[in-house]
Amino acid sequence: MSTIERPVLPLAHEPTPSGEIYPDAIDLERVRAAHVDQFTQREQVTVDGNTAAALAVLQMWRCLIYPGFPITPSTKWIETIASKIADEPRTKKKVKLLEAEHAVADYLVGAAAACRDLIFPTATSSVGLDHMTETTRSLGASGLGNVMLIDVYRATANFPLCIEGDPSDTLAHRDDGFIQICTRGKQQIYDTILQAPCLGMHPEVLTPTMPGYYGIKDSHRSARLTVEADKAIHAFQDGWIQPCPLPGLINGDTAFGNCVTSKHFQGFKLSQRRRMENVLRVLPAVGADFEKHFGRPGLAFFDEVGWPEHGSVDIAVVGMGPDFGTFEALRESFEQYAGLQVAGLAMRLLTPFPSEAVRRRLEKAQVVLVVNQAHHYGRGHLTLDVVDALSTLPHPPRVVSAFAGLGGADVSEATWERMLEQARAGEDGRHVEPAAFFHEGRPL
C-alpha cells in the first residue's frame, strides 16, 4: 500500500457481473437539467429525413456528444446537428468530427463504455458503414445498447459508385450484432429514432441499434413531420431507460473488451444471441407504449396493408422502404383488375428477423412475392429470410422472388404491376424464374 497521503473520495460501491459499480459517481440529473429544449410543444415542421433524424437525437437529454464523419447521403444529419448547436449558446452538447468512419466506430466504443447511461448516435452510409465494420462487430457483441448507428441506405461498392439509396449496406451487415430497423417516411424515421434507445438499452437487450432509411428517397426529400415536445420525449424515454446495471469505465472498476479462449467464446456468442432474441419480446412493448404516449404507431415488426381478418390472400407482397408505398397505392386497383385478394408486409425489423410473426401472417397466402432491393447472388436477402420463416409450415406458400430498385432506382407503378403479374403466374402454378430482375416495367 502507498505510504503517501492522497485525497480520498469515498463512494459507495457494489459488485456486478462485470466489476464494481460506483452508482453515485455520476449525477445524471445535472445532465438532464442542462438540456435545452428544441421544442416546448408538439409542432408541425417540413423537413427531410436527415433533419428528422437529427432533430430526434438533439431532443434527447442523454445525447451530449455527436460523433460523425460525412458521407453522402447521410451528411446532412451531422451538418444539421452542428448548425443547431452553433445557434444555441446555452447548450453544452458537442459535435465530434473524426477523421474517418472507422474512428467514429472506435469512438462510439470508448464513449459508450465510458458512460453507459448516455446515448451516443452517429449516421453513416454505404462504404462508410463498411469502413466501420471491424468495430461494428465489436460493438454488436459489446452489450453497449446506448450506441445508435443511423444507416442512411446507399448502394455499396465503388465499382460502380452509386450514391442513391438501396439497402445493400445494411443488409451486408446483418450479422454485425445490431438491431436493424428499416423506416420509411419522415415521421417513421423520427419516431423510430426516439424509440430505438429504449429498446437497445433495455437490461434484457443491451444491444446497439441501427435504424435506417433510404438515401435520397427519404434522406433528401421533405415532408410534414410532427415533432413532440422535448419534455414529452424525456418522459417516454425515462420510463424505459433505467440506470445501466453494469459499470461504465468512469463509474466503475472494470475491464471491458477482454479476449476469451474458444471454450468460453461459445458462451459469449450464445448470450449475445439471447439478448438479440429478447428484442422480439421487448420491441412490441416499446411500440405500444410509444403509441399510448403520442397517438402514432410505434415500433412494430412490419407494417401491414390489405389483410383480411381471416388472413387468406391470393398474393402476399413482402418488401421494405418507401417504394412499398407505390404498391400500397395500386394494390386495390390490381385486386380489381386481377380478381385476386392482395395484401402486403413492409418489413421494419430486419435483425432479428421476426420469423414467427412473418410465418403467422403469411401462412394462409397462396403465393408470396418478395421484393428485394439489394444485390444478392442468391434469391435475395429478404427472400431467404421469408423462405426460412415459412420452412416449418407443412405446406408453405410458393415464394416468388424479385429484384427491383437496385441502386436506389424508383420502383415505378409499371414495375410493381409487372412483378405482381409474375406473382400471379406463380399463383396460377405456371413456371417462374427463382429470382427475376425488373426495371421500368420490364423484366431484365
Added chain:
Amino acid sequence: MTSYKENATLESCFRPGSTLCAGCMEAIAFQNVGRVTDNGVKTVFTIGTSCAEVSSLAFPNVVAWGRGDAPPDDFARSFSILHNVFESAPTLAEAVRDVADSLRDHGALSAPVQVVATSGDGGALAIGLRALLHTIHRRTRVTIMVLVNEIFANTGFQYSPATTPFASTSTTPAGAASPGNMMPPLDYVHLAIAAGAGLVAQLSPAHGKLFQKTMERSLVCEGTAVVFVPAPCITGWKFDDGQTVEIATLGARCGVFPAFVWERGKGGAVKDCPLDAADRPALEEFLGTQRRFNHLVRRDPVTGGFAVREGSEEVVARFRDWTQANVERMYRLAELK
C-alpha cells in the same frame, strides 16, 4: 512530483497474472506507469490489440489489471480498462476523455479522470498511424504510450514501420540474398511533434527516474502526451531473459533509440547518448546481444567481445551511418520549440 522512492511504494494498476514473457519490457513499463497513476486521480486505460492485451485480459485467466486486492472504497483509486481493435487505443482514449470532460462540464462528475492509451508499434504506427496522428492533432488531453518492440510480436514477429535497419524479422528474414530489413524506420517522434503533441518522449523504464518523471508530466500535459517506449522483445529480438533492461539501456546509449524528452514551448533534450559516436558504446555491443542481428556480428572467441562477421562489413558500416544520422536527427528535434 513524487520522489523515486515514494513512487516505488505506490500501487500499480498492472498486477500479477499476465502471461507476458518473463522480463518483457511491456510488463516493466506497465508496472511503472501503473504506479505513477496511483496519484489520487481516477484512471482509465485503453488498449489496442497487442501482446499486452492478449496476455493480460484473456478470460478466463486472471485479469492482470486493477488497483488493490479488493475494489477500492476510494473512487479515485478505482481503475478501468477498455480493449478494442489494434488501431483503436488513441480514439478510445479520446472518447473517454471527451465524455469525462462533458460530464464535468455539466457538473455531473466531480472527480477528475486521467486517461492512458497503450498500443504496440504495429497498432500505433502501421495500421493505426492515422488514429494516432489525428488524436494528437485534436490536442486530446490523454497520455499515449506506444510500446515499440519494432515488430508485430503478437502475430509472430513480422516487420513493422519501426523495425531497426538490417534486423531479421519473420517477413524480412536475413539470408544469403538479403541483409534483413532494408527500410529505415518511420520518424515517429518527429511525426508526433509535427501533429501537435504537447509532450513527446522516447524513453523506457531503463532510465527509471526520467521515465517516472516524464510519465508524471505526461499526465498533467495540457495537450496530447506521447511516450514511445523502446521495448526489447525477448522472443522477437531473440535474447536471454534477464537482459531486457540492459539491452534497452545499451540501445539508447549507442544511438539506436536515444532517450529523448521534448515539451512544446520548451524544447527538449537527448539524454545519455552523446552526439559524437566515439563517446557512445560500440554498435556491435548492442547488436551482439540479439540473435536478430546474428547475420551481422559474432562473438569473438578470443576477446569475448562482438565483431563484425566477415562479409557484413559494408552493411554494418551503413548501419553505423544510419545510427549517427539517427542521433543527429534527435538532437535537431530537441531544438524545436
